[in-house]
Amino acid sequence: MSAEYLMSCCAECSNGNGCQGGNHAVAWVFAKTQGIVTGGDYHSHIGCQPYQLQPCGHSADSKRVSCGELLPSVKAPVCENTKCLNPFYKKNTFSKDHKFVKEAYVITNDEKAIQREILQRGPVAAGFVVYADFPSYKSGVYHRMSETAVGGHGVKIIGWGTEGGVDYWLVVNSWNTDWGEKGLFKIRRMTAGVDFEQMITFGVV
Incomplete structure (x- = not known):
């Protein structure tokens, strides 16, 4: 599309x-x-x-x-x-x-429901608050350290995992492949401090 x-x-x-x-x-x-x-x-x-x-x-x-x-x-x-x-x-x-x-849906703050949707039908969309430390992300699992909000942003969640004992979502950003981990980033699952799971949306074709 x-x-x-x-x-x-x-x-x-x-x-x-x-x-x-x-x-x-x-x-x-x-x-x-x-x-x-x-x-x-x-x-x-x-x-x-x-x-x-x-x-x-x-x-x-x-x-x-x-x-x-x-x-x-x-x-x-x-x-x-x-x-x-x-x-x-x-x-x-x-x-x-x-x-x-055919249909469009919203999931709010429900980790298992988000995972189930990704498993059954594929990626979902997320919107979150971007803080000043996010644009400089390089690798690892992101969680908010800054107190300065700079705007909102929409991204695509494609999976999840655990790194160093920290649960994360695997996410596709739209800031080109020279940003983050070749255009992707990991963010703490449910505890990133940026309202990441507040409104998860997806469509069914």
């Missing part, structure tokens, strides 16, 4: 803020009622509407242009809801390319 199409065309997901964040529970409702066209990563030429915004660096040691430097000048793409933007994509017309979920 096209992340860019969802970000730019689901105004109710983000109150029209686009890149400035949104509500992933509402995004699943959009996927159920309106559908989302296909799409891939930046410069992937995959799907109807692949991502157009260039990757940027989220940590101080990233070799990419800092996201902070780009944000003032980069705006969320304008919604294109009439045609595919990828000239190489010939599989479907825009109207026939929409993918839908």
